[in-house]
Amino acid sequence: MAERKSPTAVLREGPRALSDAQVREIEEADLAEVGDVDIDDVIEYVHKDLKSLPDYVTLYRKYLKQRWDVYDLDFTQDKIDWTEKMSEEERQSFIAVSSGFHHGERQVEIELPVFMIGAGEEEKLHIAAQIEDEARHTVFFDRFYREVVGLAGDDIMEVLDASFQWVSETFVGPFGLLAYQADEVRRNPYDERARVRYGTTYFLWIEGVLALSVMKVTLSYARWRGFLPAYYAGFTATCRDESRHVQGGMRYLQDAVRKDPSMITEIHNTLRTILSLSGVASRRIYFEPLGWTEEEVQILFFQQLRRKLSDVGIGLTPDLEELLGQVQPTLAGG
Amino acid sequence: MDQPMFFSNEWADAVRDALTAGPTKQQREGKLDEYWDFYELIKSLYPASWALGCRDLPASVGKAPAYLTVRWDGGTVITCQITGPDDPLDATYVLDMDYQGWRELHDGFDPQRTVMYRKILLEDGDLLEFFKTIYFFVECLAIIGKVPAQYPETTAD
Numbered sequence: 001m002a003e004r005k006s007p008t009a010v011l012r013e014g015p016r017a018l019s020d021a022q023v024r025e026i027e028e029a030d031l032a033e034v035g036d037v038d039i040d041d042v043i044e045y046v047h048k049d050l051k052s053l054p055d056y057v058t059l060y061r062k063y064l065k066q067r068w069d070v071y072d073l074d075f076t077q078d079k080i081d082w083t084e085k086m087s088e089e090e091r092q093s094f095i096a097v098s099s100g101f102h103h104g105e106r107q108v109e110i111e112l113p114v115f116m117i118g119a120g121e122e123e124k125l126h127i128a129a130q131i132e133d134e135a136r137h138t139v140f141f142d143r144f145y146r147e148v149v150g151l152a153g154d155d156i157m158e159v160l161d162a163s164f165q166w167v168s169e170t171f172v173g174p175f176g177l178l179a180y181q182a183d184e185v186r187r188n189p190y191d192e193r194a195r196v197r198y199g200t201t202y203f204l205w206i207e208g209v210l211a212l213s214v215m216k217v218t219l220s221y222a223r224w225r226g227f228l229p230a231y232y233a234g235f236t237a238t239c240r241d242e243s244r245h246v247q248g249g250m251r252y253l254q255d256a257v258r259k260d261p262s263m264i265t266e267i268h269n270t271l272r273t274i275l276s277l278s279g280v281a282s283r284r285i286y287f288e289p290l291g292w293t294e295e296e297v298q299i300l301f302f303q304q305l306r307r308k309l310s311d312v313g314i315g316l317t318p319d320l321e322e323l324l325g326q327v328q329p330t331l332a333g334g
Numbered sequence: 335m336d337q338p339m340f341f342s343n344e345w346a347d348a349v350r351d352a353l354t355a356g357p358t359k360q361q362r363e364g365k366l367d368e369y370w371d372f373y374e375l376i377k378s379l380y381p382a383s384w385a386l387g388c389r390d391l392p393a394s395v396g397k398a399p400a401y402l403t404v405r406w407d408g409g410t411v412i413t414c415q416i417t418g419p420d421d422p423l424d425a426t427y428v429l430d431m432d433y434q435g436w437r438e439l440h441d442g443f444d445p446q447r448t449v450m451y452r453k454i455l456l457e458d459g460d461l462l463e464f465f466k467t468i469y470f471f472v473e474c475l476a477i478i479g480k481v482p483a484q485y486p487e488t489t490a491d
Contacts, residue, residue, distance in 0.1 A: 172446040172472055177465045179452050273462040282369040
C-alpha cells in the first residue's frame, strides 16, 4: 500500500457521498479486494441505509454474500511490520486501542444469543448471522494477537488473559452493563422494555458509536503508514459486517419506538446510565503515534453518535445533551 | 494469627475496615488520579446497600445461601454483617456468586471480569442505577477479595 492522506483528514471533510460504483465495490469486494477499500468509505457505507433501514431478510442475504474466511488471512507481512517497522510508541498505542476490541468482540459474541429468543422469525436469521460474524471477529483478533503481537496461549481464553493487561478499567462500564442486560433478557426474553434497553447498549452504543469510532483509529493508521495489510483487510471486512449489525440494530430500535413511542424512555434511561459512566477515564492513551489526538478521537466519537441518533430519529433530552459534553469514550468495541 | 473464615463475622468486620479505608497506595497505582477522584466522590455520596451472596457456601462455613450485607452512608460502611438464609434480606442491590467465584476473586481473578463474565450477578435492584456507580462497586469488590481469609476446600475440590 502506498502512503496516503492523514488518518484524521475525514474529520475536516465531513460526510462523503458514495457513488453507485463505490457502493458496489464495498458490497462485493472479497477478502483480497477489501484491503484496497478506503475505511472512510466503509464507515460512510454504514450510514448509507440508516434513513431507510433494510429489512432483516435483506441483511441476511447480504451476510451470505459478504462473509469471509478468517483463516484465509496471511499475517506474515503484518508480523514484519509489527516487529521491524513500527516504533515501540506506535505498538503501545495500537495495542492500547486494539485490546478493547480483542475483548469486546468476545463479549458481543457471547451476549447476543439470548436476544434471539424474543425476536421475530426474520430477525432471528439476521441475529444468527451476526453471532457467526462475532465469532469470526473473535478468531480474527485471536490470530492477530498470536501471530503478530506474539502472545502465547493454549486456547482463546489464555490469549485473552494475556492481552487483558492493556484493557482499561472503564471497559466494565458498557460491557458489564451489556452482560447484566443480557441476563435480564435471559430471565424475561419477551420483555420488550428490557430488550430495548439491551439494544440501546449493544447496537447503538457499543456497535454504532464505540466500535465504529475506534475501528477508524487503527485502520486509518494502518492505511496511512502502509502497515499491517492482513489486519487492514480483516478489520475492514469486520467493519463491513458491522454495517449490517448497526443497520439491523437501528431497525430494531426504530421499530420498537414506532410501535410504542414510550420506548424512547428506555433508550434515554439507558443512555443516561452509559453517559454517566463515560465521563471518567482510568488510563491515558496516547493517540499521537497513530496520527490522532485525544481531541480528534472525541470529535470522531461525537460525529458517530450524532449521525446515528439523527438518522434513526432519536432526539436527546437536555440532561443527556449535558452529559454528552462530559464524555470520554471507552476505547473498545465489538 | 489465624485468618478469619470466609463469610464469618470476623471476616465481615475485616471487610468493613478495608472498605472504609479504601484502596491502598499500591492498589491505586496505574490508574489516573481523576479515576480515583471519581471513586472518592461516589464513596462520599453513596446511599445504597449491597447484599452480596454466596449461593453454595460450604456447609462447614454456614448455611447457604448466605449474604454479606454492606450498607454505606456518608463515605463509610455503617453495616457489614453476615446474614443467613433465614434472615430477612434488606438491601438496595442483591447480588449472588458461587463459592468458586469468591475463591477465584480472593486468588486474584480480576474483579472487572468477575462482573463482565457474570460470575457475580445482580438478582434484585435497579440495573441502570446500579451501573451508574459500577467502577466504585468493582473497586470495592477488589478490596473485599483481598481481605485475608480461609477458604475451606469443598468436596468437589
